Amino acid sequence: MSEMALTADHVIVMGRGRLLRDQSMASFIADSGAERVRVRSPEAGTLRELLVREGASIHEAGEPGTTFEVEGLASEDIGTAARRAGVTLYELAPMTGSLEEAYMALTQDAVEFRAKEAA
Numbered sequence: 001m002s003e004m005a006l007t008a009d010h011v012i013v014m015g016r017g018r019l020l021r022d023q024s025m026a027s028f029i030a031d032s033g034a035e036r037v038r039v040r041s042p043e044a045g046t047l048r049e050l051l052v053r054e055g056a057s058i059h060e061a062g063e064p065g066t067t068f069e070v071e072g073l074a075s076e077d078i079g080t081a082a083r084r085a086g087v088t089l090y091e092l093a094p095m096t097g098s099l100e101e102a103y104m105a106l107t108q109d110a111v112e113f114r115a116k117e118a119a
Contacts, residue, residue, distance in 0.1 A: 001099045001100045001103065002098065004099060005025060005029070005098065009025055010022075010023070010024055010025060011024075011028045011099075013103065013106060013107065015106075016050075020107065023105055025099070027094065029097050029099055030096075031100055031102070032097045032102030034093075035071070035094060035097075036059070036069040036071050036073075036095045037066075037069065037073070037075045037078055037092065037094050038061065038062070038069055038093040038094075039068055039069065039070055039089065039091065039092055040063070040066055040067045040089070040090040041087060041088060041089050041090055042089075043087045043088060043089065044067070047081075047082055047085070050087070051070055051073060051081060054073060055073070056071065056078075057070070057072050060069060068089070071110045075092050075094045078092060
């Protein structure tokens with residue numbers, strides 16, 4: 001799907017005989033879910049607590065203790081909060097979703113057959 005995301009500029013998604021989406025590739029991926037921001041800091045614990053108070057969701061990612069992903073705040077808001085608190089940032093990178101993630105999120109309820117959960 002990554003090759004399709006690079007070459008196609010429009011996407012049409014069908015599920016169970018219905019049109020689920022007909023829009024530009026960029027819009028389809030952007031509409032697929034919450035954006036995340038990758039953050040790396042030597043003061044990750046302090047920054048994590050600060051961002052949670054600001055309403056963000058934190059997801060562990062990358063190097064334990066220094067790197068995490070933030071959902072619910074834009075990179076500008078994270079950078080501003082870090083500056084106000086005097087927290088050093090090594091990385092602040094907005095992350096975009098993939099075509100595969102967007103497709104799976106859209107079609108999760110439109111599949112005809114689904115694997116059963118293991119007991």
